[in-house]
Amino acid sequence: MEFDGGWDSRAVLVDGWVERRPRRPEVGAQLRREARLMPWLAPQLPLPVPVTGVVSDEPLIVRHRLVPGSELTEPASHHGRALGEFLRALHGVSATDAVLHGLPPQAHTRSERAADIHRFRTEVVPLLPAAHRDSARTLLDAAAELPTDTVVHGDLGPEHVLADEETLSGIIDFGDAQVGDAAIDLAWALFGTPPEFADAVARTYGVTARLRARALIWHRLGPWHEVIHGLDIDDPAVIEDGLAGVLARLC
Structure with a gap:
């Protein structure tokens, strides 16, 4: 299942994981920053957020568990x-x-x-x-x-x-x-x-x-x-x- 396209990355749902790939080369650095930041930030917040990790460097793929719910x-x-x-x-x-x-x-x-x-x-x-x-x-x-x-x-x-x-x-x-x-x-x-x-x-x-x-x-x-x-x-x-x-x- 592919999610509606964002401006920066392409996202698909695979076995309960959201996998994201950059749409443009410069977005790769942003995805890598998220993979460093979110595991540290998430425990400090009172609501679930994506805890991103890098699963492939070439091509770059990051993923996180699907956060439940739908748009408010x-x-x-x-x-x-x-x-x-x-x-x-x-x-x-x-x-x-x-x-x-x-x-x-x-x-x-x-x-x-x-x-x-x-x-x-x-x-x-x-x-x-x-x-x-x-x-x-x-x-x-x-x-x-x-x-x-x-x-x-x-x-x-x-x-x-x-x-x-x-x-x-x-x-x-x-x-x-x-x-x-x-x-x-x-x-x-x-x-x-x-x-x-x-x-x-x-x-x-x-x-x-x-x-x-x-x-x-x-x-x-x-x-x-x-x-x-x-x-x-x-x-x-x-x-x-x-x-x-x-x-x-x-x-």
């Missing part, structure tokens, strides 16, 4: 409390120790962020209506100043939050984990979910006004990545959908 489609307050507890634990992990176990350091995060913002300025802003370009540049200026001091998942959305009938059953896809801004992991949870879920996350985690403001910046940046992906694969439909999201969140 009806977020409720009890799910929000569980996610708040998970994020509080994740963000409390020592960044220094995480880097020693394979997590990309602050300098890598800053470099990647600067590269993303450069592409946003030069490739996405020109595609926006002229009346929205100043507010778009203001958003990018704010994003450039966000902190890089916390162990984060880096791509937390409904497709990576799993639930069974009653509870959250796991968090998957740590390919974008980094030493970054805690607020990035709260963007979808606070601004893309029903109020009862978002409120439960905020109360359980202890979200401050400043953290909420930073999470809103990350929420507004989400569709910019879709535009860049559409440009990279030369897909006008993806680009159009991403631009619509950029404009909707700028307002």
